[in-house]
Amino acid sequence: MRRHAPAVALVAAAFAWPGAQAQTGTADGIAQYRALLADGNPAELWEAKGELLWKQKRGPKNVSLEGCDLGQGAGVVKGAFVELPRYFADTKRVQDLESRLLNCMEAQQGFNAAEIAATPFGRGEQLNLEALVAYVSAASRGMKFRLPQARSEERQMFEAGKRIFYFRAGPYDFSCASCHGEAGKRIRLQELPDLTRNPGDGVGYAAWPAYRLSSGELWGMQRRLNDCYRQQRFPFPGYASDATIALATFMGVQSQGSVSIAPSIKR
Amino acid sequence: MSDPMRIRAQVQGSGAVVRVLMSHEMETGLRKDAAGKTIPAWHITEIVAALNGQTVMTAQWGTAIAKNPFTQFTLKSAKAGDKISISWVDNRGDKRTDEAVVA
């Protein structure tokens, strides 16, 4: 065995160096691809639609969403996104953007929130929710995340989210941390952000919602989490459930101070 | 009823750069749905771009233009206040025109 070691080392070295070079070239190539797409994000179509929906009288009660409180006061959209999830006194819950919008759509406009939650992504009222999510998040573009953690309910959600993040389950024994628990991880050509800390402005938590080029659809955080669960071969989480809000709280607090670029553009 | 396009026309030198985002499925006709049925082709076939009512650029598109297409072109001579209109027609005969003002 020892006789072969130097030969093996040489062969390994021969493969390592060209591999490392190819990797840099690939990373540059992907950076170039993303740069060429930087202008003209189709998410703008959702943002424009969302603005119309926010102001339009809709639902059985024929009311607009301009009375909806996203945390900054009724009707205030700017700055709301970067402080979510947060505790809301009227519902006595920590809520993210989607669950808060569902609240307002039901309480103020008369929609059936359970029905909307059960609607598949990209269809019916879910499409409208996606547009609203794009509009609301766009209003905080360039602002830094500053999720409140003053209340015990908010801190509890953070702790629950942390445990969920590290919880291994499913047929592959994956947890969120399997892919997102360390810096420098990759699946094929996709770099995986470390979500246990601030991975940088506009990265990880700060990049969602996003327009996904692969499906040509706007994904909110709820859909992003749903798809993570699918990839881990977990059962799907309930739409806007406490588990998803807890996860978002954990990731949001960990990336506190990072700049939101949502809605961004992703492959 | 299709969603509105986003048209941005910005003065650049003596001309203007026009950027258009269109909302369209641009279905290739090669995909199958969950039941195994082919989803029929549905795509923009023609584009007409006009400046103050005069056509300045046209295009014919096939199924290989991306979904929610983005197009950019440059007017040689334009000033703030000039009117841009972009029209599309698709293979179902649907059409749409949106306008914007050069800023």
Next chain:
Amino acid sequence: MQTRREMMTRSAAVTLMLGAAGVLPAQTQSAWNKGAFEGKSIDDVIKGLGLAKPVESKDITFTAPDIAENGAVVPIAASTTLPGVKRIAFLVEKNPTTLAGVFEFSDAVETSVATRIKMAQTSNVLAVAILGDGKVLYAQKEVKVTLGGCGG
């Protein structure tokens, strides 16, 4: 003597130019070129568009990424300062149908356009510049299409 093909090309070109100048009402602009758009190879498309054989040219600036993270959306752009270029066509050699689109320029616009195409797989992509006098030039680039992440 003009061949029938030359005559057809010329009349098609004239029709297109008149259409582009806004002289023709929109409905009579040349109909969507089904033959060209159904072409399954570069040759098919060149024939379908009634063009002479293209010659490679460094006077066409063709921008495309080396690698596309997702073949569904590939940003490309072509421009040229050569005088007399009336149309630019984008071809993706290995797509099920090769022709992605044809842009026609009046004198009011720069001969320059950016768009986004779909690519089924790694392939040569061509920007073909068609001049008013019938000359056809092209620039090409290979764009690698990858499937990243968990395949979605």
